[in-house]
Amino acid sequence: MTEFPSADMAQVELVDVLRALADPVRLQIVGMLADGKPYPKGDCTMGLDLTKSTASYHFRTLRESGLTRTIVHGRTHDIQLRRDELDEKFPGLIEAVLREK
Amino acid sequence: MTEFPSADMAQVELVDVLRALADPVRLQIVGMLADGKPYPKGDCTMGLDLTKSTASYHFRTLRESGLTRTIVHGRTHDIQLRRDELDEKFPGLIEAVLREK
DNA sequence: CGAATGGTTCGACGGTTGTCGAACTATTGC
DNA sequence: GCAATAGTTCGACAACCGTCGAACCATTCG
Numbered sequence: 001m002t003e004f005p006s007a008d009m010a011q012v013e014l015v016d017v018l019r020a021l022a023d024p025v026r027l028q029i030v031g032m033l034a035d036g037k038p039y040p041k042g043d044c045t046m047g048l049d050l051t052k053s054t055a056s057y058h059f060r061t062l063r064e065s066g067l068t069r070t071i072v073h074g075r076t077h078d079i080q081l082r083r084d085e086l087d088e089k090f091p092g093l094i095e096a097v098l099r100e101k
Numbered sequence: 102m103t104e105f106p107s108a109d110m111a112q113v114e115l116v117d118v119l120r121a122l123a124d125p126v127r128l129q130i131v132g133m134l135a136d137g138k139p140y141p142k143g144d145c146t147m148g149l150d151l152t153k154s155t156a157s158y159h160f161r162t163l164r165e166s167g168l169t170r171t172i173v174h175g176r177t178h179d180i181q182l183r184r185d186e187l188d189e190k191f192p193g194l195i196e197a198v199l200r201e202k
Numbered sequence: 203c204g205a206a207t208g209g210t211t212c213g214a215c216g217g218t219t220g221t222c223g224a225a226c227t228a229t230t231g232c
Numbered sequence: 233g234c235a236a237t238a239g240t241t242c243g244a245c246a247a248c249c250g251t252c253g254a255a256c257c258a259t260t261c262g
Contacts, residue, residue, distance in 0.1 A: 008106045008111045013111035014126050014128070014198070014201045015122075015124070015128055016121060018123035018128075019123035021116075021123075022116060022119035022122075022123040023116070023219090023220085024116050024222090024229095027115070027119075027203065028123040033112045040238095041239075042238070042239090051221075051222060051223075052223090052238080052239065052240085053221080053222065053223075053230090053239090053240080053241080053242090054220070054221055054222070054241085056239060056240055056241080057219095057220070057221080057240095058220085059239090059240095061219095061220095061241085061251080074228095074230070074238090075153070075228060075229040075237065075239075076229095076237090076238060076239085077238080077239070078248050080170055081207065083106055090196035090200070090201065090202060091193075091197060091199060092196060092200070093198065095116070095145045095193060095197075096191060096192060096193035096194035096197050097119070097195075098196065099191070099192060099193070100191065122248090122250095124250085126250085141208090142208080142209075143208070148248075151251090152251075152252060152253075153208080153209065153210085154209090154210080154211080154212090154251080155250070155251055155252070155256090156209085156251065157209060157210055157211080158249095158250070158251080159250085160209090160210095161210085162249095162250095175206090175208095175256060175259060175260070176207065176208050176209075176259040176260065177208060177209085177259095178208080180211070183225090189218095
């Protein structure tokens with residue numbers, strides 16, 4: 001079984017989180033994950049006109065930056081905003097970014 | 102006299118602000134401007150190992166993104182974080198970004 | 203005026219980013 | 233086992249980014 005290791009939050013850098021957020025597609029995806037619950041990746045890209053490979057690239061970017069975690073569920077993957085950990089490390093940041101919607 | 106027009110805050114996009122913040126040099130500069138007071142550009146890049154042209158590039162990026170305004174003072178330029186306007190448009194964002202220091 | 207100071211602009215450059223299609227992996231269900 | 237489904241990985245590509253030096257512009261000051 002393939003693994004999708006989450007980034008170690010202790011060494012996540014603000015500038016990298018900001019870079020991950022600084023893209024229209026990823027910002028949109030993060031917006032869909034606002035409530036902190038896990039969603040199938042397929043659902044997250046509905047309405048966004050992306051190829052599978054491009055979507056996969058953005059999911060990887062989000063995960064590696066520390067913004068999301070991936071939960072493998074059979075052949076579908078759920079993705080979840082790491083809300084609690086992010087709020088602890090960067091208080092107010094996610095809330096401020098999500099307010100815009 | 103050369104002009105340095107500030108971006109129209111009404112049409113500043115969150116994603117562009119995030120992009121401007123998503124660079125170590127610019128994040129550092131913004132950190133120095135935290136109190137919202139104007140500072141000479143020269144002071145902002147002290148300690149950062151940058152050429153004049155690179156510094157100028159980052160200042161332009163910050164200004165065009167809407168993060169800063171430039172005030173020409175003789176042959177020196179003061180730069181100022183547009184704190185109030187940013188707080189109104191993106192509540193909590195700047196505070197969250199600056200907390201990290 | 204002429205020299206020094208503080209910045210900008212331009213062109214070039216290498217590295218990174220976002221996108222794609224094609225091939226591949228893994229899991230489900232018939 | 234086999235086909236379908238959900239997603240990843242790889243290589244290629246164009247566009248963009250951050251950096252630099254050189255030339256330039258504007259202002260102060262002797």
